[in-house]
Amino acid sequence: MHLVVAAVAAFLAVLAFLMFRRKKKMAIASPADSSPAVDKWLAAELPAALAVHLAKKGIERSHIASTLAGDPDPSVVSAIEQGVRAIELEYRRDPHVTNVEVRARIRFDDGTEENISKSIAYEDVPASVREDFELKATTRAFRKWQFSWIS
Numbered sequence: 001m002h003l004v005v006a007a008v009a010a011f012l013a014v015l016a017f018l019m020f021r022r023k024k025k026m027a028i029a030s031p032a033d034s035s036p037a038v039d040k041w042l043a044a045e046l047p048a049a050l051a052v053h054l055a056k057k058g059i060e061r062s063h064i065a066s067t068l069a070g071d072p073d074p075s076v077v078s079a080i081e082q083g084v085r086a087i088e089l090e091y092r093r094d095p096h097v098t099n100v101e102v103r104a105r106i107r108f109d110d111g112t113e114e115n116i117s118k119s120i121a122y123e124d125v126p127a128s129v130r131e132d133f134e135l136k137a138t139t140r141a142f143r144k145w146q147f148s149w150i151s
Contacts, residue, residue: 033143038102042145043068049106051113054079059091072149080147085109087145091109091129093122094139100125104145 046068051061057079076077085107102125103117110111122130132141 009024031050033128035124035126037120038126041102041118041120042104045104045116045118047104049104049116050080051086052114053108053110053112057083064067068147070148077147077149083109089145091125091133091141091143092139093133098122100129 042079047065048059050064054064059076059079063073063076064080064104067068067080088105088107090103090105092103098121100122101117103115106116107115109129112134125133126143129141129143132138
């Protein structure tokens with residue numbers, strides 16, 4: 001009986017350790033997929049892109065902007081989560097140009113999508129994307145983008 005309890009306790013301890021280690025790795029890896037320049041650009045451009053599609057639900061652009069700026073309104077968050085299926089970022093690098101084009105593809109639940117793009121300096125590109133460009137010798141990299149309230 002004591003042996004079974006000890007084995008279960010050891011198993012749970014190992015499981016807890018592995019889960020903690022996995023969360024720690026995820027927390028360390030996530031900042032590499034983001035950059036202040038990209039986040040600032042999206043915070044400025046997303047409200048207009050989302051407002052067109054969320055106007056049908058009575059959500060105003062100013063409410064979307066304040067929610068994305070860190071003052072979340074539960075009804076706006078709910079409308080965004082119901083209306084937006086995914087946001088994917090595509091980074092394109094031309095080896096002969098110093099800037100990188102970033103394109104945000106916003107996919108809505110009704111099957112439509114909105115694209116916004118901007119050219120940013122190479123040093124403003126997230127670290128993991130720069131690593132892909134340098135180590136994999138690729139000219140395009142893709143990342144999923146999530147709202148700040150999704151962990």
